[in-house]
Amino acid sequence: MGIVKISDLMHENLRIGSTALSRSINAQAEHxxxxxxxxxxxxxxxxQELTRLLMRVERDSGADLAQLLEQPSFTPQGIAQ
Known part of the structure; x- marks a missing residue:
């Protein structure tokens, strides 16, 4: 875990987005x-395809994108099906 410095405007955007989507500010930033x-x-x-891909990654490995990208079988084809 680390600290990321962001502008006040981005923090306000995160606050608005997180409230609208019922997420914490940190969860919204991570999303x-x-x-x-x-x-x-x-x-x-x-x-839509990126969201489906993110859901697939979460289902399959807990969102370890680096690990998935190293696998030769990982391709985005068929995500929108």
Missing amino acids: WMKIGMLAEIYPALNH
């Missing part, structure tokens, strides 16, 4: 970081 990381890794996927 946005996961989605952002996946969007950079898989730029061709849309938000």
Whole structure:
């Protein structure tokens, strides 16, 4: 666990997002970081596909994305099915 410094505006955005989506501020930040990381890794996927991918990762391994990306069988194909 570490400390990440963010701007006051981003903190306010996190507060609003976390309240709207019934998450803690930390959980909201982590969710946005996961989605952002996946969007950079898989730029061709849309938000719905990224969400499905995130759900698959969580189901299969507890969101250890680094471990999954090292597996040759890990591909985003079929995520939207």
